[in-house]
Amino acid sequence: MKIDEIEKKISEADQESMEAAGHRWKTVAKPLDSLGKLEEAVIRIAGMKKCANFTLDRRGLIIMCGDNGIVQEGVTQTGSEVTAIVANNFTKGTASVCIMGKLAGVDIFPIDIGMNVDVPSLTQKEYKVAYGTRNFLVEPAITREEVERAISVGIEVVRKRKEEGYEILATGEMGIGNTTTSSAIASVLLDEPVERMTGKGAGLDQAGLKRKIEVIEAGIKKHQPKKEDILDVLSKVGGLDVAGLVGVFLGGGVYRIPIIIDGFISSVAALCALQLVPRCRDYMVPSHVSKEPGGQHLLDALGFSPLLTCDMSLGEGSGAVGVIPLLDMGLQVYRKMSTFEEINVNRYEELK
Ligand SMILES: Cc1cc2ncn([C@H]3O[C@H](COP(=O)(O)O)[C@@H](O)[C@H]3O)c2cc1C
Numbered sequence: 001m002k003i004d005e006i007e008k009k010i011s012e013a014d015q016e017s018m019e020a021a022g023h024r025w026k027t028v029a030k031p032l033d034s035l036g037k038l039e040e041a042v043i044r045i046a047g048m049k050k051c052a053n054f055t056l057d058r059r060g061l062i063i064m065c066g067d068n069g070i071v072q073e074g075v076t077q078t079g080s081e082v083t084a085i086v087a088n089n090f091t092k093g094t095a096s097v098c099i100m101g102k103l104a105g106v107d108i109f110p111i112d113i114g115m116n117v118d119v120p121s122l123t124q125k126e127y128k129v130a131y132g133t134r135n136f137l138v139e140p141a142i143t144r145e146e147v148e149r150a151i152s153v154g155i156e157v158v159r160k161r162k163e164e165g166y167e168i169l170a171t172g173e174m175g176i177g178n179t180t181t182s183s184a185i186a187s188v189l190l191d192e193p194v195e196r197m198t199g200k201g202a203g204l205d206q207a208g209l210k211r212k213i214e215v216i217e218a219g220i221k222k223h224q225p226k227k228e229d230i231l232d233v234l235s236k237v238g239g240l241d242v243a244g245l246v247g248v249f250l251g252g253g254v255y256r257i258p259i260i261i262d263g264f265i266s267s268v269a270a271l272c273a274l275q276l277v278p279r280c281r282d283y284m285v286p287s288h289v290s291k292e293p294g295g296q297h298l299l300d301a302l303g304f305s306p307l308l309t310c311d312m313s314l315g316e317g318s319g320a321v322g323v324i325p326l327l328d329m330g331l332q333v334y335r336k337m338s339t340f341e342e343i344n345v346n347r348y349e350e351l352k
């Protein structure tokens with residue numbers, strides 16, 4: 001699907017449902033606005049769903065898994081084989097986010113959008129765009145056509161979850177090297193020096209970080225990605241995991257389902273989606289602020305403030321899953337709490 005076709009399918013959040021949700025919050029017998037961002041989230045989700053009386057009982061986490069050719073340049077602490085190992089653990093329920101997701105009642109959907117190898121427990125041919133990306137220090141990481149296919153996969157995965165009855169989706173990724181691609185994209189889109197947008201990812205040392213910054217700077221210099229052309233940026237210095245997540249955010253708009261932003265990588269994807277189709281922001285839900293430098297800057301660019309500040313930088317969708325129990329608490333108060341009218345003066349009289 002081309003971007004202009006996708007754009008036509010995304011409408012703004014529904015104002016009437018948001019007003020109804022805002023009204024309901026005002027009647028709940030508690031101090032006004034006292035649940036802060038939780039109230040705001042409930043109101044916004046009502047607008048996404050075009051319904052003020054919604055539930056979030058079925059929740060899923062979509063984890064885009066892909067390998068990045070730039071790993072050949074020594075920008076990561078571990079090798080690309082870790083992508084497939086952790087991805088396989090998603091299917092066994094043993095990865096970090098699976099343990100967190102179990103507590104939060106979240107079903108995990110790992111998608112092999114571009115891993116170097118097939119992993120029988122999760123690889124599905126129809127979702128696999130390529131066997132890893134190319135090394136962007138040498139050549140563009142992927143083709144424009146591959147970016148478009150990855151975006152389509154993201155949209156399709158959201159369609160499927162919506163059809164299955166999922167009511168909210170969290171975003172996650174697994175792809176060794178994807179903080180390098182994400183820092184490159186962030187630096188181009190935000191017009192910021194690479195140094196300010198680049199961190200240690202999954203545990204680089206200081207010398208590794210220096211190398212990572214140099215590699216990103218050289219890649220940007222070589223390809224001159226056009227900031228105003230998101231597909232160009234994604235194809236030159238991006239990754240299939242990031243492009244797949246761009247599709248998930250766009251899919252949220254198309255299928256009117258809230259999509260929770262995770263950390264640094266997911267925020268980069270959200271920013272790409274927002275720049276492609278600004279209306280899809282209406283369907284994004286913020287979660288935490290990544291410890292990676294650039295995490296806060298990205299949230300600022302998206303116009304969101306985080307619900308959680310836990311200094312997390314795990315990826316896999318861990319921050320997005322982490323916010324779900326809080327959303328549950330807010331929603332349960334919204335749905336179940338007595339109104340001022342229900343606890344009215346007559347009841348006070350009964351107490352005496
Ligand atoms: C064992 C392990 C499990 C992970 N789970 C998420 N990530 C995180 O680290 C990767 C990004 O960092 P970098 O760009 O430095 O490779 C991503 O795959 C991300 O989700 C992991 C990384 C490792 C090593």
Ligand SMILES: O=C(O)c1cccnc1
Pocket residue numbers: 179201202262263264265266290291292312313314315316
């Ligand atoms: O914030 C993130 O998404 C992140 C940071 C470091 C490593 N992996 C993921």
